[in-house]
Amino acid sequence: MTTSTVTTPTAEQFGERLFGAVLGAQFAQAAYLGDRLGWYRALAADGPLTPAELAARTATAERYAREWCEHQAVCGVLLVEDGRFTLPPGPAEVLTDELSTAFVMPLARMAVGFGRQVDALVAAYRSGGGVHWDDFGTDAREGQAAANRPLFLGPVAREYLPSVPDVARVLDGGGRVADIGCGYGWSAIGLALAHPGVTVDGYDLDGPSVEAARRNAVEAGVADRVRFHLADAGTATGTYDVVVAFECIHDLPDPVGVLAAMRRLSGDRGVVVVMDERVAEEFTAPGDEVEQLMYGYSLMCCLPDGMAHAGSVGTGTVMRPDTLRRYARDAGFDGAEVLPIEDAFFRFYRLA
Incomplete structure (x- = not known):
């Protein structure tokens, strides 16, 4: 057993770290919703889409789809222009391409489980x-x-x-x-x-x-x-x-x-x-x-x-x-x- 020399964080610094972890947990939970509800796949296949179009394609509620799209845009996952949301190729591969070695979405699924x-x-x-x-x-x-x-x-x-x-x-x-x-x-x-x-x-x-x-x-x-x-x-x-x-x-x-x-x-x-x-x-x-x-x-x-x-x-x-x-x-x-x-x-x- 060895212990490396580290700088002990201040309360403010450690608080920022925990706050970042909370944001990460929320992000994983939202990603789980996007995966299970088919929102990522619909956006990857048919985007850009409005929340109403996304909800119609996935048989989900438009109000929830709108809140989720806005959250994903605020987090820098989706792009938005004139009320229509786009899932760019890089995030799409990570979130939807089941055969790609970059497919990390299952880890979020496991974390929620x-x-x-x-x-x-x-x-x-x-x-x-x-x-x-x-x-x-x-x-x-x-x-x-x-x-x-x-x-x-x-x-x-x-x-x-x-x-x-x-x-x-x-x-x-x-x-x-x-x-x-x-x-x-x-x-x-x-x-x-x-x-x-x-x-x-x-x-x-x-x-x-x-x-x-x-x-x-x-x-x-x-x-x-x-x-x-x-x-x-x-x-x-x-x-x-x-x-x-x-x-x-x-x-x-x-x-x-x-x-x-x-x-x-x-x-x-x-x-x-x-x-x-x-x-x-x-x-x-x-x-x-x-x-x-x-x-x-x-x-x-x-x-x-x-x-x-x-x-x-x-x-x-x-x-x-x-x-x-x-x-x-x-x-x-x-x-x-x-x-x-x-x-x-x-x-x-x-x-x-």
């Missing part, structure tokens, strides 16, 4: 209990899946994993892949789309996520090579050439048990790869924005979800490399090598 459970979180913090993933609902599920979708369909499948020679040979040769904690299935689907010879089995314990993953596979045209199972990885059978777990090990109440199952599924020759948050090597205060973001997720979702299960180790989002290495050794691996894959938010490990 987590906030709905604030009373349950307060109770859990007092009792030492938890708040189950199921309780966070659709916003959390859809937000997380949408946030990672561009990454899984793009860089992970087409650049990151193929940069690992042993994994590339499997992807090029048409091997079998197991995707542990598959969620909405975009990681498995991305691999199948980028590498036509591979077959992928995805495993997850969340029923709505598995149902969505199956629909997504059909729509992507890969359901013949990608199958999703509502099952614990520990119950999976057979041997796979590559076994992956993307951004889920830190959530698990029993990460060692799941890593041991991944080791078994990889057999004598399979490759095991874990992707998890690129947090700092050790706790240092203050931390950068990625560190702040991950601690925020841990406070509001990942740690409470993990703690909702009896016997949980309570990892939380901020799983540092040495923690994963310890879990890997306890699961029977010799260790966890950090792969030379550069991503702003995620670190990739090979377990052997």
Whole structure:
């Protein structure tokens, strides 16, 4: 643990910081409304629009649409001229383009979803209990899946994993892949789309996520090579050439048990790869924005979800490399090598 030397803010300076955070919270809430009500998409497709036109296109109330448009213009998101509002290309990509790596809208969706459970979180913090993933609902599920979708369909499948020679040979040769904690299935689907010879089995314990993953596979045209199972990885059978777990090990109440199952599924020759948050090597205060973001997720979702299960180790989002290495050794691996894959938010490990 290290502590950096920082200048302590005055009351006025810190008050300004908190005030800015309140503005940011309001902005995220308004963005959530614009997303859920279809206002951003309508403006991107048909703008410029008056509030009345926007309301008519989205079956919403004009008075609310007008207040929202004015708020967004005051905040510098929308442009306004002669009573008509326009969503410029840059913000439109961030707010509406689901396949762009600049698509940040899902993070606002997740923030609102987590906030709905604030009373349950307060109770859990007092009792030492938890708040189950199921309780966070659709916003959390859809937000997380949408946030990672561009990454899984793009860089992970087409650049990151193929940069690992042993994994590339499997992807090029048409091997079998197991995707542990598959969620909405975009990681498995991305691999199948980028590498036509591979077959992928995805495993997850969340029923709505598995149902969505199956629909997504059909729509992507890969359901013949990608199958999703509502099952614990520990119950999976057979041997796979590559076994992956993307951004889920830190959530698990029993990460060692799941890593041991991944080791078994990889057999004598399979490759095991874990992707998890690129947090700092050790706790240092203050931390950068990625560190702040991950601690925020841990406070509001990942740690409470993990703690909702009896016997949980309570990892939380901020799983540092040495923690994963310890879990890997306890699961029977010799260790966890950090792969030379550069991503702003995620670190990739090979377990052997």
